[in-house]
Amino acid sequence: MENWQWPILYIHGFRGGDYTTQKMIESALKSNGKNQDQFLKASIDWRGKITYEGTWTLDEHPIVQVVFKNKWVGSNQMAYWLVKLLFDLRLQHNFTTYDAIGHSLGAVALVLVNLKEKMRPYMPRLKKLVLIAGPFNGILGLGDLPNINRIKPNGRPAFMSPTYFRIFMNKNSISDDLRVLNIYGNVGDHSNSDKYISVTSAKSISYILKPKVKEYNEYLIKGSNAEHSMLHDDSEILKMVNGFIYYNPLP
Secondary structure, eight states, rough: OOOOOOOEEOOOOOOHHHHHHHHHHHHHHHTOOOOOOOSSSEEEEEEEEEEEOOOOOOSOEEEEEEEETTTTTOOOHHHHHHHHHHHHHHHHOOOOOOEEEETHHHHHHHHHHHGGGGOOOOEEEEEEEEESSOOOOETTBEOTTTTTBBOOTTSSSSOOOOOHHHHHHTTGSSSTTTTTEEEEEEEESSSSSSSBBBHHHHHHHHHHHTSSEEEEEEEEEEEEGTTTGGGGGGGGHHHHHHHHHHHHHHH
């Protein structure tokens, strides 16, 4: 296909699957006047083998739903497989730019993928990135505890998890023409979290990204709909994501 195409990738997180991103994709298809089956599903097994189902459409923004068959894989392995997928898709369809939406560990993996762009000239360039409930600086019970870490007045988190520190140390590899929307939740139960990811953990990435990227926006959703596994299906968030990805023109 011609390189005028600009695909949109949807990535789930830890213990997720196609159901994680299904409503996001259905919402995007509906808002763009497409049939509900007009997207490509790329499944990656535990060996890294990629299989495809569905359709790579011939319009400007083909949708690609990424599914990791091993639901227990971490962000580093996700990032490794996503790089492999991007190369495979580019080889088949000859595109040079893409946008992506990641939920939970999928969001972390997409940032890790972006760190590799400058070292790999043939790799497609990420232009718009939506992060939803990303555990950039720990997960409650796994490297983070409610109301322990905090954001300092200068935006820097008081503590850095190993993954966060790795991104921080490689921050000069972040794309300077990237536009980012970071969405996270607070259910209001005094943990200042979405029950799994603290606001501090999700918000910490702003300290790294905001000075480096072209545009950085963040949005906090509050209340019962802000629970971690509900954020990717929330109607307000779906509308926001579609607006950012499909209707917010690049300068």
